[in-house]
Amino acid sequence: QKEVEQNSGPLSVPEGAIASLNCTYSDRVSQSFFWYRQYSGKSPELIMSIYSNGDKEDGRFTAQLNKASQYVSLLIRDSQPSDSATYLCAVNLLKAGGTSYGKLTFGQGTILTVHP
Amino acid sequence: DAGITQSPRHKVTETGTPVTLRCHQTENHRYMYWYRQDPGHGLRLIHYSYGVKDTDKGEVSDGYSVSRSKTEDFLLTLESATSSQTSVYFCAISFRPSGYGYTFGSGTRLTVV
Numbered sequence: 001q002k003e004v005e006q007n008s009g010p011l012s013v014p015e016g017a018i019a020s021l022n023c024t025y026s027d028r029v030s031q032s033f034f035w036y037r038q039y040s041g042k043s044p045e046l047i048m049s050i051y052s053n054g055d056k057e058d059g060r061f062t063a064q065l066n067k068a069s070q071y072v073s074l075l076i077r078d079s080q081p082s083d084s085a086t087y088l089c090a091v092n093l094l095k096a097g098g099t100s101y102g103k104l105t106f107g108q109g110t111i112l113t114v115h116p
Numbered sequence: 117d118a119g120i121t122q123s124p125r126h127k128v129t130e131t132g133t134p135v136t137l138r139c140h141q142t143e144n145h146r147y148m149y150w151y152r153q154d155p156g157h158g159l160r161l162i163h164y165s166y167g168v169k170d171t172d173k174g175e176v177s178d179g180y181s182v183s184r185s186k187t188e189d190f191l192l193t194l195e196s197a198t199s200s201q202t203s204v205y206f207c208a209i210s211f212r213p214s215g216y217g218y219t220f221g222s223g224t225r226l227t228v229v
Binding site: 032034042043044045046049088090100101102103104105106107108109 | 147149151156157158159160161164166172174206210212213216217218219220221222223
């Protein structure tokens with residue numbers, strides 16, 4: 001089992017719809033969770049971070065965290081064609097007895113396509 | 117990306133030759149990381165640094181070495197390049213460990229022929 005797993009997609013949604021991206025992780029003691037967006041040929045860009053159970057909203061983006069289920073998700077409301085990209089889930093895994101030094105473990109990414 | 121630059125942006129090299137990639141930051145961040153990105157594998161950590169001369173291995177460190185003699189520079193060396201090291205390499209920086217996320221450089225596309 002991979003430490004951070006995402007459905008690679010592609011996920012296709014119509015313009016104006018809600019896109020839902022999901023991520024599961026293996027380490028129960030992880031504290032920090034991130035979503036990055038990566039356009040083709042570009043570097044990843046941080047769009048959301050979340051640390052506590054529940055929802056965190058920023059504009060059209062909502063991150064949801066459920067530590068009991070080891071699950072983090074990203075909702076994109078009113079999806080636009082410009083949201084078409086690969087979305088990467090990243091977790092700061094804190095394995096028992098280790099020091100993370102801020103290392104992030106990434107999922108494989110979900111390709112999102114928003115069609116007009 | 118603002119405050120972090122990678123060089124070169126593109127490189128083609130021959131199998132067996134050494135290659136050094138450079139990551140330079142002007143943010144005075146303590147933590148620096150090298151990742152490679154390959155289709156089907158996502159981003160995988162090669163090496164990281166938590167201070168000048170303080171470095172450690174990531175999950176895919178075989179065939180790579182790093183050095184950090186100054187806060188602003190983190191060098192990645194492929195000791196003897198192989199075709200399996202053809203990839204896109206990203207450098208990232210972070211202000212503090214955990215809970216802050218990364219800023220990525222623009223990447224280096226390396227092709228080993």
